[in-house]
Amino acid sequence: MSKILDVRDLHVSFHTYSGEVKAVRGVSFDVEKGQTLAIVGESGCGKSVTSQAIMKLILTPPGEYKHGEVLYNGKDLVKMSEKEMEQIRGKEIAMIFQDPMTSLNPTMTVGKQIVEGIIKHQKLSKAEAKEKAIEMLKLVGIPSPESRFTQYPHQFSGGMRQRAMIAIALSCNPNVLIADEPTTALDVTIQAQIMDLMKDLQARLGTSIILITHDLGVVAETADRVVVMYAGKVVESGTINEIFAEPRHPYTWGLMNSMPKLNQDRSEELSPIPGAPPDLLAPPKGCAFAARCKYAMKICQEVDPELTEHSKDHRVACWLEHPMAEAYRKEVVEGR
């Protein structure tokens, strides 16, 4: 396996009236060719900002890349000019968003939007591009693609719009597809269809996928590897088996407990993690999860645990992993 994307120690901030919001605070992970990496965490954990940062969509100001690299096939995207990025965005790395209306142009037919992307990035004639666009609409499961081609986004249902956006994103055969909550707004059946579709395309085209979601059910079904983010940092990462069969971070345990079981009514019996993430205007000194963690020890309040290797592919940032954890735990017990 070889790495197509390698994010190294990425820091992104937003400057607001109240001060600097440190949205991403030293995130590292890599994506293998043809694999799916899921980034999970509650809203506000920095997963969307991370994905926008990869596409170099963090606008300055108020956004700022503070530090780090985003290596795509070994080249740092952070250092690229906007002109260079235009060659990468859409063609090499494409993105689909939660709300298709934000990325579809309401005044242009769906067909034309797909054709534009194809013409921009591939040397095809208009007629060839149209043919390819119709083929893409067919591929994403849009019925009667020829007549849909001339329709506007508002004439599509929510699920169809999502498919159209995927068609646009995939029409240039990107090497990397970033999907930010791609199915959250859709009903469960269509969600499943869209996820199947993405897997199918991946198998056929060898696309690498970064799937950003808070839905662990979707992750379990689609991802090869998982990155768990909390308060702008990676707290755990590993293969799908490691994260689901042997999660090691208390925050991941919390996420697992708030995951609906198969056949369980999604509105019932979930136990979300009590409390709220810290304010990233002033992140806490120690572990950012300490205020919500049942296992917090004295050291957790004082020193932020580093991401350390539990096994070859499995990394965890928690003091419970420390060989001295027993002693730390004692400290808590004796202090009481």
Ligand code: SF4
């Ligand atoms: Fe809980 Fe401490 Fe681990 Fe943070 S470092 S998750 S507070 S045990």
Ligand code: MG
């Ligand atoms: Mg988000």
